[in-house]
Amino acid sequence: MDVDVAPKPAEPLLQLRGISKHFTGVQALDRIDLGVRAGELHVLFGENGAGKSTLINVVSGTFPPDEGSFHFEGEEIRHLTPQRARAIGISPVFQEFSLVPSLTVEENLFLGREITTGGVLRAREMRKRAQALIDELGFDLDPSRRVDDLSRAHQQMAEIAKALLGKVRLLILDEPTASLTERETGRLFELIARLKSRGVGLIYVSHRMREIRTLADRVTVLRDGRHVRTLDAASSTDGELVELMTGRKIDLLYPTITHKPGKVIVDVENLTLADGSVRDVNFYGRAGEITGIAGLVGCGKSELIRAIYGIEPATSGAIRIDGAPYEFPAARRSLKRGIAYFPANRTAEGLALSRPIRENASMTVLDLPAFARFGVLRQAAERAKIGGIMAQLQLRPPNIERAAGALSGGNRQKVMLARALTRELTVFLFDEPSVGIDVGAKLEVYEFMKSLVEAGAAVIVVSSELPEALALSNRLYVMHHGRIVAELTGADRTEQNVLSSFFRDHLTAEVA
Ligand SMILES: Nc1ncnc2c1ncn2[C@@H]1O[C@H](COP(=O)(O)OP(=O)(O)OP(=O)(O)O)[C@@H](O)[C@H]1O
Ligand SMILES: [Mg+2]
Incomplete structure (x- = not known):
C-alpha cells in the first residue's frame, strides 16, 4: 500500500457534479453531485436499485457517464478508464467479484501488473509482495491458493487485498462485509481507520445500520438515481436515514409472528x-x-x-x-x-442472467399444472402470478420482462426469493x-x-x-x-x- 501525502483538506479529493447514467429503460443516475474529502469515509445509502453500484462504476471508470463533470485531486478528469482510475489511485472493491477463479490469489493480485525483469516474471518477488500485503492487512489468507478453492469470505479478502496493491487515494468498498467473518470484519475496520489517518478517502456502500453508525463520517442518500441529501453521520438518526432513503416513514420493528409448533x-x-x-x-x-x-x-x-x-x-x-x-x-x-433453499450468495447459485426476471422467478414451477397445460406454458397465468409476487417484494424497476442480469444486487436476491412463493x-x-x-x-x-x-x-x-x-x-x-x-x-x-x-x-x- 503506497499512500502519498494528503492534499489540502479544503479541496475535496473527489468532486462529481451533475453525473447522469442511463441504461435501456432506466435512468440509473440522474444529475448526481458527490464530494468525498481526503480522510473521510463517505457512505452511499439507498434502496436496492437506487444507483449506488452504478455510481461506483462511474467513479472507477467502468461506465462512462452520459453527462456531468468529474474532478479528482483538483483536476478535471475526462474519459476515465479502469486502468487510468487505478493509476491515479482510485481503487474499487466491487459487489460482484472480479477475480479469475482458476488463478491463485497472488496471480490475481498481479494480473495485468506483473513484476518482470527483462520480460521474465519474478514469481518470488510477487509472492513476497503479496504475502507482505496480506500480513499488513492481518487477513488469514494463503496467497498460493486457487480462488475457486476459497470460501466466499476468503475471496472477499483477496478482492480487498487486490484493491490495496499499489497507490491508493480513494478506496471504494461495495458491501464488503456481506460475506466476511466477524474477525475479518474487525480487521477491515482497523485497516479503514489506518487509511483514513493517512488521508485516504473512502466510499462505502452498506445496508447495515450498525456498520454505518460505526464507520461513517458523512452519508449521501440516493433514491431512484437521484441525490436526496448528504448528512453528517453524527447528527442524523437511523430513522431519518431510512425515511430519506424510502421517502416514507418506516417502522424498523420486526413483525409479530404467531408460532404454532406442530409435528x-x-x-x-x-x-x-x-x-x-x-x-x-x-x-x-x-x-x-x-x-x-x-x-x-x-x-x-x-x-x-x-x-x-x-x-x-x-x-x-x-x-x-x-x-x-x-x-x-x-x-x-x-x-x-x-424443500426450498435460499442461498446467501445471490449470483453464484442459480440465476440465468440473460433471461427475463419472469422466467427466472418461475423456473422451478414450469412443471406445475397452474402454469403448464398440455405442455404449453400458460403465459398469462405465469405473468400475473410472478408480477404479483415481484410487486410484493418491491422489485425495482418493477418490470419482470427485463433480463435478470440488468438488476441491482439486492433485486437479484428478490428474484431468488420469488421462486419460493410459486410452489407448494x-x-x-x-x-x-x-x-x-x-x-x-x-x-x-x-x-x-x-x-x-x-x-x-x-x-x-x-x-x-x-x-x-x-x-x-x-x-x-x-x-x-x-x-x-x-x-x-x-x-x-x-x-x-x-x-x-x-x-x-x-x-x-x-x-x-
Ligand atoms: N448493466 C446494466 N444494464 C441495465 N440496467 C442496469 C445495469 N446495471 C444497473 N442497472 C439498473 O440501474 C439501476 C441502479 O442499479 P444499481 O446496481 O446501481 O443499484 P444499487 O443501488 O447498487 O442496488 P443494490 O443495493 O441492490 O446493490 C437499477 O434500476 C438497475 O436495474
Ligand atoms: Mg449494488
Whole structure:
C-alpha cells in the first residue's frame, strides 16, 4: 500500500457534479453531485436499485457517464478508464467479484501488473509482495491458493487485498462485509481507520445500520438515481436515514409472528459433513415454527442447511423429512420433496442472467399444472402470478420482462426469493435472508416468512445477525465451530445467552 501525502483538506479529493447514467429503460443516475474529502469515509445509502453500484462504476471508470463533470485531486478528469482510475489511485472493491477463479490469489493480485525483469516474471518477488500485503492487512489468507478453492469470505479478502496493491487515494468498498467473518470484519475496520489517518478517502456502500453508525463520517442518500441529501453521520438518526432513503416513514420493528409448533418436519441426527464444517449435529424443525440457527460467519450453520438441501456432502448421520428418511439429498429431489433453499450468495447459485426476471422467478414451477397445460406454458397465468409476487417484494424497476442480469444486487436476491412463493413447499431454508437487501425489502422478507410459518410451513433461518435470529425464531440453536452448543427457547432467547454459549464452548475446548 503506497499512500502519498494528503492534499489540502479544503479541496475535496473527489468532486462529481451533475453525473447522469442511463441504461435501456432506466435512468440509473440522474444529475448526481458527490464530494468525498481526503480522510473521510463517505457512505452511499439507498434502496436496492437506487444507483449506488452504478455510481461506483462511474467513479472507477467502468461506465462512462452520459453527462456531468468529474474532478479528482483538483483536476478535471475526462474519459476515465479502469486502468487510468487505478493509476491515479482510485481503487474499487466491487459487489460482484472480479477475480479469475482458476488463478491463485497472488496471480490475481498481479494480473495485468506483473513484476518482470527483462520480460521474465519474478514469481518470488510477487509472492513476497503479496504475502507482505496480506500480513499488513492481518487477513488469514494463503496467497498460493486457487480462488475457486476459497470460501466466499476468503475471496472477499483477496478482492480487498487486490484493491490495496499499489497507490491508493480513494478506496471504494461495495458491501464488503456481506460475506466476511466477524474477525475479518474487525480487521477491515482497523485497516479503514489506518487509511483514513493517512488521508485516504473512502466510499462505502452498506445496508447495515450498525456498520454505518460505526464507520461513517458523512452519508449521501440516493433514491431512484437521484441525490436526496448528504448528512453528517453524527447528527442524523437511523430513522431519518431510512425515511430519506424510502421517502416514507418506516417502522424498523420486526413483525409479530404467531408460532404454532406442530409435528417435526425436518429431523437431523448426528450429521457430519465431509469437510468437517459440521460435526455430529442433532436438531429439528417443526411445522408452524421458525427455527433459528445463530452463530458467527464460518461456524458451519450455512453448510448445515446446504447439506439438508443436498448441495454439501455428508459423511455420516441421517436426515428425515416429514418422518421419512431422506437419503442422498440432491437439489432436484429436494424441491420435489417440498424443500426450498435460499442461498446467501445471490449470483453464484442459480440465476440465468440473460433471461427475463419472469422466467427466472418461475423456473422451478414450469412443471406445475397452474402454469403448464398440455405442455404449453400458460403465459398469462405465469405473468400475473410472478408480477404479483415481484410487486410484493418491491422489485425495482418493477418490470419482470427485463433480463435478470440488468438488476441491482439486492433485486437479484428478490428474484431468488420469488421462486419460493410459486410452489407448494413445506420446508423453507433461509441462509442469511437479509444480507445485501435494503431495509424496506428486509421487512417484506420478514413478512413473507411470517406468512409462510403462520400457514403451517417449517421455516429454518440461519443468521449471523443476532437481533434478526432472536426476533424471528421461536426456538434458536447456537452453533460454534461446527457443533450445536445451545438450544434456547422462550425467555432464554437473549443476546446474552447466545454470547455466553460461545464462551462456554471455548471453556470446554480449553479443558478438553
Ligand atoms: N448493466 C446494466 N444494464 C441495465 N440496467 C442496469 C445495469 N446495471 C444497473 N442497472 C439498473 O440501474 C439501476 C441502479 O442499479 P444499481 O446496481 O446501481 O443499484 P444499487 O443501488 O447498487 O442496488 P443494490 O443495493 O441492490 O446493490 C437499477 O434500476 C438497475 O436495474
Ligand atoms: Mg449494488
